[in-house]
Structure formats: structure tokens, C-alpha cells
Amino acid sequence: MDLEAALRQELETRKGAILGLCRDLIRIPTENPPGARYRDCAERLRVELETLGLPPEVIEVPGFSDHPRVNLLSIHGSEGPVVYFHGHYDVVPARDPEQFMPRERDGRLYGRGSADMKAALASMMYAVSLLKDRRGPLRGRIGVCLVADEETGGQGGSAYLDRIGRLGQDAIAMLTPEPTSGVVWNANRGAITLRVTVRGKSAHVGLQHQGINAFEGMLKAAAAVQGLKAEVEQRRTGYRILPEAAAGSILLLGGKVEGGTNFNVVPDACSFTLDRRFNPEETLDAEKERLFALFEEIRRRGIALDVDVLQEGAASGVPDDHPVARTLAQTIADVTGARPEFSMCPGLLETRWYARKGVPAFAYGPGLLELAHGPAESIEVESIFRHTIIYAMTAARLLA
Secondary structure, three states, X not given: OOHHHHHHHHHOOOHHHHHHHHHHHHHOOOEOOOOOOHHHHHHHHXXXXXXXXXXXXXXXXXXXXXXXXXXXXXXXXOOOOEEEEEEEOOEOOOOOHHXXXXXXXXXXXXXXXXXXXXXXXXXXXXXXXXXHHHOOOOOOEEEEEEEOOHHHOOOOOHHHHHHOOOOOOOEEEEEEOOOOOOOEEEEEOEEEEEEEEEEOEOEEHHHHHHOEOHHHHHHHHHHHHHHHHHHHOOOEOOOOOOOHHHHEOEEEEEEEEEEOOOOOEEOOEEEEEEEEEEOOOOOHHHHHHHHHHHHHHHHHOOOOEEEEEEEEEOOEEOOOOOHHHHHHHHHHHHHHOOOOOEEEEOOOOOHHHHHOOOOOEEEOOOOOOOOOOOOOOEXXXXXXXXXXXXXXXXXXXXXX
């Protein structure tokens, strides 16, 4: 019996357990922000890993007293290079508490986190379990890395594990199950998100000459940034991304704007956000330096302002003809009957933490991007099982 047939046969006995884990994870409202119920979810994952014979290491992050941050690592195998299955268990906030009540209808599993990415975590965990119980020869190890805080930049998750030297040790490949809608993301944009606060001086409208209007200063600052926006958005990436209009580098102004106290008071503070999303051909350091140099120039023009960094992350990319990419693509084709397309993710990915170490990292998951984060988030049940086979076969081939 070939590997795929053997894995499918064994999977038939696990489908109920996989769906049970999916439902249990959806029921735990790990909303981020603020980072709710992380410990409860980590405990459920820990119990499942133990049950599967994949003993986990639980790593708590110091400094989060109100909402503890908890991460899990489990390595199957005794020695050799590691293929990492890496995913996050936090979810974006729900609009309605009922989104945390899993339900099945017409072959789909509904609930917050079903697509992004709790069902896919179950797929990856059981993929390792299938290989472990098959006891086939692996020339290396498989790592399961389950983290918090992906939805807000990774400070209590991947960033912490990276800082303490526990992320991607001995890695030769990494796969994360983001909802990629059938394509493989082999690249991602980087991000620098800033809040710019212009300072002024409050005064009654009738005595506005005694005040300094922060709103007017904000308009001047934003106008200066618009010049940079026009320049950077002429840049195009060489990585494939659809639609073609999305290939340009990005600078979004004014995603959130705040200021003032009343219509008849000179505002003493006004703020706006700036979200700079740059392509893999650009670097975090260079783009950040350019932005801060611009704000220093604005200050020299007499506009007082503060700049706070809300998040930052590097871009990354792996050629679609890399040996790991070819192995993943061939496995997907063997299981699904269709070779996948490669594309750049429009946003940040956890792949960046591995890419900075020179590890080829890719995102490929069973969910649909257009449903993730939405009020009707759901996932096709059969896709959960199909991806379990794909993950297991990919790891087995990379470690053959």
C-alpha cells in the first residue's frame, strides 16, 4: 500500500476526533485583542497533543498578567533536521457570541476561527500523529509550534519564541495553514504601522489666536506623507499576486483618525494612523528610516508631533521553484488532482519569522480568505481531512 492510501485508511478512524477538536477549539473565545482565554485554549491543545503521543512543552510569556500568553512546542522524532508545522490559535474578535458556538451545515463547519485557523491546527496535529503511528522511516523530525498573538503582530507568540531562541531550531522547512483559498503563499508583504499625533494648544474658538490648531497641523503633516505615498506606490513586486492592481507597494493614510473635544474648542491634539505595507523587494529598515526622516523634516517645519510604532514586520519571499516549494506543490497535485498556483499574500505572515533565518516557509491552508474574519466564517469539512493528508505526505517526502 502506498503512503497516501495508508494515510487515508488510517484517517478514516480519526475523523470524529479531528472534528471534535475543531469544535472544542472554536468554543474557546480566544479573541485578540485583548488575548482572552489563551490559557484555556492552550490547555485543550496540550491535552490533545499528549493524547496523540506528542508531548508538548508549554512556554508562558512573562509580562502579561491580565491576559497570559501561552505557546506550545512539540517535536516528533529524536534527531535530525525539522519540518515545522506552525499555527496560531488566537482569533479576531467576533461580532456575536454565537460565533463561538460551532455548528455544521451542508458539509461546512461554522464558527469564529474555523477558517483562520483552528480547524487547520487540528489537521496539522493529526498529520503528525498519522506519521508517528505509521512508524515509517523519517530522516529527521516534525515540529508542531502553536502560538498566541498572531492577529496583533506576534509579540506574545512568535516574536517571543524568536527572542529566546526557541523558534525554528534546526528547521529545513516551515508550513503554516493560513486560509489561502487553494493557492500557496510563497511571499508576504512587510508592515510598519504608525500612529502620528500632532500637538497643539487648546483655546476657546473666540480666542483661537491664543491656541495652536493641531488639526491644521495634522493636515500639513498628512499632505507631506502623501508625497511619499505617491512615490512608493509606483513600486511593483516581481512576485505573482492577483489582481495585478495589488502588485504595488502600499501606504495607507488615515485608517483611524482622532482629535478634538468640541466644535468650539481649538484642538490640542489630533492623530492619524499610517499603514505602510511593502513588498519583498523592499526592506523594513530602509522603509522605516525613510518614514522617520520625513517626520523629522515635518518637525523642522514647526509642527510638533509624536510617532508611535503600533507594529512592524519584515517582508519575505521564497522562489516558487525552490525544492521545498516543488515538493509541496507536487503533493498537493497528487492529493487534489490539480497543481496549485503560487502567490504573494497581501498582508503579513508568520512565515517571516522563519524566512529571516533562511528557512523556506510557505502558507497553505484549507480555509477561504474571503470568509476568514467575517460574520459567516466557515470551512468545508472535507477540506480539513484533505489537508491532513497533504501535510503528512509533505513532511514525509521532505524527510524521506
